[in-house]
Amino acid sequence: MGGGGGGVLLGMPGPWADDNREPSDFYTSKIGGLPDWPFPVENLAPNLLICGTCGSKLCLVSQVYAPISSGTSNIEDRTILVFGCIIPNCGNTPLSWRALRVQKVDSERESSVSAEEEVPSTPPVPVSKANWLDDDSDEDIDLEALSKALSEAGTMASHSKKKDGNQRSESAVKNSTLVARTGVDMEMPGKSLIHSNQVVPCFYMYTQEPSSKDIVSSVCSNYSELFIKEKQNCDYNDDEMGDAGEQEVYEYDKALSADRTYLKFKKQLDAYPDQCFRHLYGGKPLLATAELGDPGNCKLCGGFRHFEMQLMPQLISFLLEGADDCQKIVLENWNWMTLVVYTCPKSCSNKLDRGKSTNSGWIVAEEAVLVQFEKTLQESIHTGYFS
Amino acid sequence: MAERPPAERGSFGRGFGGRGGRGDRGGRGRRRGGRKEEEEKWVPVTKLGRLVKDGKISSVEQIYLHSLPIKEYQIIDTLIGPGLKDEVMKITPVQKQTRAGQRTRFKAFVVVGDGNGHVGLGVKCAKEVATAIRGSIILAKLSIIPVRRGYWGNKIGKPHTVPCKVTGKCGSVTVRMVPAPRGAGIVAARVPKKVLQFAGIEDVFTSSRGSTKTLGNFVKATFDCLLKTYGFLTPDFWKETRFVRSPFQEYTDLLAKPTSKVLIAEVHDE
Numbered sequence A: 001m002g003g004g005g006g007g008v009l010l011g012m013p014g015p016w017a018d019d020n021r022e023p024s025d026f027y028t029s030k031i032g033g034l035p036d037w038p039f040p041v042e043n044l045a046p047n048l049l050i051c052g053t054c055g056s057k058l059c060l061v062s063q064v065y066a067p068i069s070s071g072t073s074n075i076e077d078r079t080i081l082v083f084g085c086i087i088p089n090c091g092n093t094p095l096s097w098r099a100l101r102v103q104k105v106d107s108e109r110e111s112s113v114s115a116e117e118e119v120p121s122t123p124p125v126p127v128s129k130a131n132w133l134d135d136d137s138d139e140d141i142d143l144e145a146l147s148k149a150l151s152e153a154g155t156m157a158s159h160s161k162k163k164d165g166n167q168r169s170e171s172a173v174k175n176s177t178l179v180a181r182t183g184v185d186m187e188m189p190g191k192s193l194i195h196s197n198q199v200v201p202c203f204y205m206y207t208q209e210p211s212s213k214d215i216v217s218s219v220c221s222n223y224s225e226l227f228i229k230e231k232q233n234c235d236y237n238d239d240e241m242g243d244a245g246e247q248e249v250y251e252y253d254k255a256l257s258a259d260r261t262y263l264k265f266k267k268q269l270d271a272y273p274d275q276c277f278r279h280l281y282g283g284k285p286l287l288a289t290a291e292l293g294d295p296g297n298c299k300l301c302g303g304f305r306h307f308e309m310q311l312m313p314q315l316i317s318f319l320l321e322g323a324d325d326c327q328k329i330v331l332e333n334w335n336w337m338t339l340v341v342y343t344c345p346k347s348c349s350n351k352l353d354r355g356k357s358t359n360s361g362w363i364v365a366e367e368a369v370l371v372q373f374e375k376t377l378q379e380s381i382h383t384g385y386f387s
Numbered sequence B: 001m002a003e004r005p006p007a008e009r010g011s012f013g014r015g016f017g018g019r020g021g022r023g024d025r026g027g028r029g030r031r032r033g034g035r036k037e038e039e040e041k042w043v044p045v046t047k048l049g050r051l052v053k054d055g056k057i058s059s060v061e062q063i064y065l066h067s068l069p070i071k072e073y074q075i076i077d078t079l080i081g082p083g084l085k086d087e088v089m090k091i092t093p094v095q096k097q098t099r100a101g102q103r104t105r106f107k108a109f110v111v112v113g114d115g116n117g118h119v120g121l122g123v124k125c126a127k128e129v130a131t132a133i134r135g136s137i138i139l140a141k142l143s144i145i146p147v148r149r150g151y152w153g154n155k156i157g158k159p160h161t162v163p164c165k166v167t168g169k170c171g172s173v174t175v176r177m178v179p180a181p182r183g184a185g186i187v188a189a190r191v192p193k194k195v196l197q198f199a200g201i202e203d204v205f206t207s208s209r210g211s212t213k214t215l216g217n218f219v220k221a222t223f224d225c226l227l228k229t230y231g232f233l234t235p236d237f238w239k240e241t242r243f244v245r246s247p248f249q250e251y252t253d254l255l256a257k258p259t260s261k262v263l264i265a266e267v268h269d270e
Helices: A107-121 A124-131 A136-152 A157-171 A177-187 A212-220 A225-233 A260-271 A314-321 A325-333 A351-356 B019-023 B025-030 B034-040 B047-054 B060-065 B073-079 B129-142 B190-199 B215-231 B247-269
Strands: A009-016 A059-065 A078-084 A097-104 A203-208 A277-279 A306-311 A336-343 A362-373 B085-098 B101-113 B118-126 B166-170 B173-179 B204-209
Touching: A059 A277, A059 A306, A078 A306, A078 A336, A097 A336, A314 A325, A314 B047, B047 B073, B047 B247, B060 B073, B073 B129, B085 B129, B085 B190, B085 B215, B101 B129, B101 B190, B101 B215, B118 B129, B118 B190, B118 B215, B166 B215, B173 B215, B190 B204, B190 B215
Parallel strands: none
Antiparallel strands: A009 A203, A009 A277, A059 A078, A078 A097, A097 A362, A277 A306, A306 A336, A336 A362, B085 B101, B101 B118, B166 B173, B173 B204
């Protein structure tokens, strides 16, 4: 694998966020924290953020700004969000991970959106209710009326009750944990309260292109040049090459518990030990094990999905540095080697969504994320060095 | 060649350079300056690596006890570290016939060991000699195995020989190791002797068969033989195993206990 993988972009860690919940920009790439939705989050279908295994709310793991500027399509406002489950025993199944693609649809639709511009102005209203300690039913009724008013402006009526719950929790999340709790209670009363306001520690990222020279030199860095020259000067040709014994043949790299695929993976990681994600639109992923599942077809257009980016396990180590104890339990349990995100090559958007124009021109599409785990003990039993 | 006591390893030169060049590799490496330090930085990739970097695992034996796969060579560097010595056994060109002539690559065999029960073997082919040597050192560290030593007769002092007769095979080469009394030294050909010295075995009788001229197979057969020393069930192991928690369980359970109570208290305080 020469030349740094041909155009791959590496995400390197930058500064920590001052507060794990601080909002940033839709166009920022970061790990952890809260997602920066470009539209009011009550318009988001709630089932997108529910863990497939345990049913609790997913937390943002990474937000990567990924515009496309290839021949046919030119989409500037596009971000890939990866969500994971932070219930302690639930991070290690493929269903606990979700990838969403948020992008702006064609701008010609924006004219029909003008009627919706009052939608973003509603979040300030519930903030004043954040300090109430009354029971939920009063707040429900008020917001029901509010949401009915919204639906008259053309938003989907079916989302009203749940939207309001989310809206309150997102806008007032910094004020008190009480608000987040009520937000969750409305949907799932009696659910564990412990994790409703957990977020993954947040740090920002910048991208860098790898240079091929670095990959070779990092492997070599630990060994003195003088030592190597000694080896080269010695006479390695004095071994019996010309006689009829068995000749040595080329052998692929192998170690006791590491096969060729993994060794190539590790070599690329060692070149840039800080990398947190690798982005190569339409390229080949760097796999840790040779088997990978099938990403399936795009839900909107039915077309085949291609690789876009993958998250690397170094980010777990970085997150552990900034995590407090309860977050550490979750992070230490994660044992994935890489999270590979596959997206639709056309970056399609549903025709229905364009007609709805609920989100001021933004659409959210679910994409596939495949997880490669570390092999467990049972899977990696080896009979010998040569097997 | 005269017998050498096992403590002096590799002070003779077979043309592959002496111990001096290698001994202070650590010092030479660290003197390199800013760019070096950045490249020496290790961000662990596996769960085991994270535990080792945090210092929660103190010795390699804990890893062997639970048969955890070692996927990062930096783990071995951290746990065994400076005691680990290495030696290049052979560098041989391998050739492939192409339409434009022959393409030559170099194959390096490296043995690493600390002389106290841990030995590893790495084989790497690369276009340049230097790359092959470096790569094979890394592969050797990933393949480090524990070697069991025992007694020939009276159990006085430290174990010095293999615990029983073991044999290893690779290709056509078979290597058989037989326990020897103290003072016998390593009675073996030059190639397996090097491996056994790195393993920390002081006395052993060996016997080999097959085409031992192929150094690759010979050294792998010796390595396979050493791998089997801990695979042999002797009466010492008849006692029932007392299972210990693996490092993964131990350290996650520790953190799980106190914090859940704290969280519940916080929420109710609102």
